[in-house]
Amino acid sequence: MVGATRAGTTYLHHLLASHPDVFMPWIKELHYFNHDGRYASDLSGYLPMFDGYHGEALIGEATPLYCEKGVYFDRDGRFRFFREETTMARIARHFPEAKIIISLRDPITRIPSIHKKNFYQGKISTRLSEEINREMSGGSDGMNYIFRNRYDVHLEDVYRHFSKERVHVMIFEDWIGDVQRGMSGVSEFLGIPSLDVWPDIPDKKNTVGEYKKDHRPFEGIDPIDWDQALKNKVLDELAPMRAYVETLLGRAMPWETQK
Template sequence: MQNASRPTFLIPGVSRAGTTTLHDYLSEHDDIFMPAAKELRFFDRDENYSRGTEYYEQQFANHDGETAVGEASPPYWYRGITFDSNRNYRFDPSDDPPARIREQYPDIKLIFTLRNPISRAYSQYWKNVRQGRERVYPFSDAIEAEIEGSRDHRDTAMCWYYKNQYSTHLERWFDLFDEDQILLLIFEEWIGDPPAALDRICEFLDVEPPEQWRDTDRQKNETKTPKNLRLNEIYHDHLRWTGIGELIYYLNLRTGYPEMDSEMERYLADAFESEISAVERIIGRKLDVWRNDPF
């Protein structure tokens, strides 16, 4: 058994693919310890990483003998990505969370949950709209800005096409870690039957699953989007720290998000076909669930 404060597993991504749900369910297991705060952001934030491993392991100080100790930080998935002049992905070896993790914890177990890159991008887009960070509407205009080059994918987080190409990320993790250290879950498959996926995770982490998981029919991270985009901007720009602003913000939210433009759906389905095929080759299985029911 590892030292009490050392993590034995991580959930490094991807965002908007059920990482919060997995964190919350696994935290309820008696033999799994996860810090109350999701996303410790140690390996991707320099201000945290510079504080050293001892600081990181202090975040697990409440560990009380549980077999599995871990955390979920989706930003570990994508930081370190850069682009060449031909818009091809490359990893920057000086800015690479997977390598940092490999150096500190070479035997750690990794759990990834992958979601159809199109629906994942659309979900992330609306999250950023809600947070006031994305100001290009609609989604199709944001995509077109990337494709045309007016929104530079090399230095902005607001990129919904280039940052959803999974194969380069997966290749990096598989280059650094053995296959038996990695568990890959497909969001569209497990979200319909969370207990089965959680039991599989328990087997992977060498802990016994509970007789019954609690509240697995309850969505834990329900999507909320603004009804009025201009009102959402006013809140973030001028009213965010006021009581009336908070009221306006919540009254302006609705559950779910608008349907994607059908022409953009078809465009992205064609654009991501080769990427999905590349992911299939890496993980050794078909992903027809992304093709047959992509949105």
């Protein structure tokens, strides 16, 4: 599972890990192929992460940053952008027959979700409007939220390395409203029996509430300060992306439009 962040991947990881035919490491987000301090061509640091495998039909992992083209961590663990070699290229080099799952979320709700997480974890101290305006002015030293939501760019990189038959694209707003149907689609794609989603399985959808606890206090600053005018500018920037995804999936997206 290679993406996207803040699009229900923690919940999907939990559901897949509970399937008897699937082995998933207990730890989500291994960050092996997108971390220059961990990646090695012999996979010497990767294979031990799957200790505990007991012959399940499928083995997988979930690191939702993998799908973001050119996004990586350098050897010192610093978040970087625009590397020529992509994470998907590395994955395809070692596992060309892998099956890829991607969950996409409306950028207008995903962007503030990413920003809140980063803010409450103390990774940034800027307001969302500052990040957006800096990127739209040509700056590339921020969080690059618009680029990170160019699903067309990221999916093209995925398809450059994996055929469309090996890629399953989900829409967060659709499957989170009918998890059983969503998991049935995943199971069919993976070729395994469908998993019954029981009511007592905890909802692992990521929310900012998970991060406010035990992280930097709110400090009286509202990190989400964009207005409709700024949202409309972002929607303009992402219009080619939306058209691409709607053409790819053959239907309109249940995402916010300009007002």
